[in-house]
Amino acid sequence: MNSMITMGDVPGGGPAQMDLGELLATRLLVQGNSGSGKSHLLRRLLEQSARMVQQAIIDPEGDFVSLAEKFGHLVIEAADHSEMALHAAGERMRVHRASVVLNLEGLDADQQMRWAAAFMGGMFEVPRQHWYPVLVVVDEAQLFAPAAAGEVSDEARRQSLGAMTNLMCRGRKRGLAGIIATQRLAKLAKNVAAEASNFLMGRTFLDIDMARAADLLGMERRQAESFRDLERGTFVALGPALCRRPSVVRIGVVETDSRSAGPVLAPFAPPEAPVHDLILAPVAAQDMPARARRPAPVPQPDLLSQLAAHGEAQMNRAEPEDELETPTSQAEREAGMAAILRDMLGDEEAAFRPAPVLYQDFLVRCRIAGLGRNALDMRRFGRLLATARSGVSRDLSESSDWQQAESLAAGLPEDLQGVFLFLARAAIEQQPCPADADIARVYGTASNGRARRLLGWLEDRNLIVLRSDGVGRRVLSVIGAGWETLPGVADA
Ligand SMILES: Nc1ncnc2c1ncn2[C@@H]1O[C@H](COP(=O)(O)OP(=O)(O)OP(=O)(O)O)[C@@H](O)[C@H]1O
Ligand SMILES: [Mg+2]
Incomplete structure (x- = not known):
């Protein structure tokens, strides 16, 4: 060419x-x-x-x-x-x-x-x-x-x-x-x-x-x-x-516009009213511009919420008002949805697909189970998924340690919550420090390098500390909580 x-x-x-x-x-x-x-x-x-x-x-x-x-x-x-x-x-x-x-x-x-x-x-x-x-x-x-x-x-x-x-x-x-x-x-x-x-x-x-x-x-x-x-x-x-x-x-010339056209001299006529009044007229308090360096950005729905909204719209279209839903209590519905998610994650292949993909699948299964209209929104689904991916048992999930782990996780970007909970669980249960490949899998990637970066990121933010024991095996502690894993496999 x-x-x-x-x-x-x-x-x-x-x-x-x-x-x-x-x-x-x-x-x-x-x-x-x-x-x-x-x-x-x-x-x-x-x-x-x-x-x-x-x-x-x-x-x-x-x-x-x-x-x-x-x-x-x-x-x-x-x-x-x-x-x-x-x-x-x-x-x-x-x-x-x-x-x-x-x-x-x-x-x-x-x-x-x-x-x-x-x-x-x-x-x-x-x-x-x-x-x-x-x-x-x-x-x-x-x-x-x-x-x-x-x-x-x-x-x-x-x-x-x-x-x-x-x-x-x-x-x-x-x-x-x-x-x-x-x-x-x-x-x-x-x-x-x-x-x-x-x-x-x-x-x-x-x-x-x-x-x-x-x-x-x-x-x-x-x-x-x-x-x-x-x-x-x-x-x-x-x-x-x-x-x-x-x-x-x-x-040579270009085909698209630049926004930085630069200053251009343009003729201008003198203003009609006295300049003093135009420029120094009193300002009503409510008209005062905020002192922010730039206007607060209009919150853009992120990709995940857009997908979720799309899913919901689809579902509402598909379900006419008079369609019967199995009436159940809130607790029953939540148990039903947790069961659906467990079922989905039981399938090794599917378990670590990206969250938006899983969410679509989840919505379909909820509809089949008559839970369509009450299905979780994407955000709550994300939290449930994070908990499920952490592998926490029912007993542990009711403990105060776990509540503390969840509140630490809540301060993290959504895509990291599952990884953090997964690490926290290993530390609370005093299991060996997870290997890079396992961490990557929980994050939904095949890249071990990504897993190490996630750990680095959590460490930079003072959530965890990594150290190696005498023979080069990784030990992970959760800062503040004092939970610590056993040494992982060497060179994890
Ligand atoms: N070859 C050219 N033909 C026609 N117009 C040009 C040409 N190069 C630059 N200009 C015009 O000159 C102005 C300044 O150019 P440009 O924004 O590319 O400068 P710059 O070197 O990137 O400056 P800055 O460092 O401040 O960003 C622009 O309005 C651009 O359209
Ligand atoms: Mg420039």
């Missing part, structure tokens, strides 16, 4: 092409001051290659969401999802080979770093059979791989820098091709910048950035002075996917 795309033209010298196949192996760094046209350049690159290669865009400002309309990218609003969910999304976008825009707008700097790291971590850790090529575009890369410690927490910086280093240094084998853009080369971590072999350098004013750019391009610093005079949308290109000698490239 011809893997050439046209980025624009060389002034006075025909089209400026980029070899996508080569780009996948050799990565790209774009730098230029604000307004030099980096985002425009990235957009051109993404549009031209959208039908040729899968793409992931880490978008701190929501600049690229418009790619969805024309090219069908899935836009993930990061603010609506947990860190864990983004890790899974990173993995799944590769499994299903979907192009994605990760919109990080509205998150604070610390969250932007952690959420982006989780997503990139998921893409990086996907099993080998899914290592198809993906362009991973990171705009404002200095936010995710800062050269110096800033105001964000060390933890966020460590995670995000790690993910960016993985992307640029170890991503190639896994099919990930990093394309990063930055306003200030001097603010970007050196090891991340150094791994790109292709460069597009736009207008740059500060000496320190120019010096770094000259070093990367192998130019004399004096020559780099010319970066000051570059016009908006014009870049000096160099690298195996672009050209063998530095050459000026003028980036």
Whole structure:
């Protein structure tokens, strides 16, 4: 397949092409001051290659969401999802080979770093059979791989820098091709910048950035002075996917809109009423805007609740008002539903399918048992499922220890509650620490790496402590409660 795309033209010298196949192996760094046209350049690159290669865009400002309309990218609003969910999304976008825009707008700097790291971590850790090529575009890369410690927490910086280093240094084998853009080369971590072999350098004013750019391009610093005079949308290109000698490239037009159109001068007429009154009129208390940095987000129903709502709507349609339901007491109904769930989980194959899939199955079985109209909603089903997956016995489930475990679990994201209860049960019952594979199974995944990350996550949040006994076997304690497992199998 011809893997050439046209980025624009060389002034006075025909089209400026980029070899996508080569780009996948050799990565790209774009730098230029604000307004030099980096985002425009990235957009051109993404549009031209959208039908040729899968793409992931880490978008701190929501600049690229418009790619969805024309090219069908899935836009993930990061603010609506947990860190864990983004890790899974990173993995799944590769499994299903979907192009994605990760919109990080509205998150604070610390969250932007952690959420982006989780997503990139998921893409990086996907099993080998899914290592198809993906362009991973990171705009404002200095936010995710800062050269110096800033105001964000060390933890966020460590995670995000790690993910960016993985992307640029170890991503190639896994099919990930990093394309990063930055306003200030001097603010970007050196090891991340150094791994790109292709460069597009736009207008740059500060000496320190120019010096770094000259070093990367192998130019004399004096020559780099010319970066000051570059016009908006014009870049000096160099690298195996672009050209063998530095050459000026003028980036072509784009098909989709940018939201950052920038300030535009527009004529305006003077206001009619006296300005003082217009601007300083007293404000009624109820009109006072909240001091929040941004309006409270309209809560978006998550995917699971949407599925649940869908299921309920389906069911209501299927059951006319006058249809008879076996009248039973609340307690009987709950016992009936618990029995249905036990039955479902008794089937080894089905037991560890994802919760939304199980929920659909559950609803059908409830209807068959005449419990349709009173079936649990998705949230309560999730709790029941978590309890069932923990493997707790009836006796234990009535103990005060278990109530304490459940209240600890209630503070966790829903998808983690089952895993936590499973671990807590092992600790309360003083059984051996579960192996990674068992933990993964309870979480509904085959990845042992995921299980270890879950443990790491719970440990980071001071819920559990892991240590190894003298012979390298894992022991797990639940912080605060004092429950502790026996040593698990070695190297679990
Ligand atoms: N090659 C070009 N042709 C036409 N318009 C361009 C070109 N490059 C940039 N522009 C326009 O210039 C403005 C600034 O460009 P862009 O947003 O890409 O800058 P940037 O380098 O990403 O800036 P920042 O670092 O502040 O995000 C935009 O309105 C964009 O549409
Ligand atoms: Mg930009």
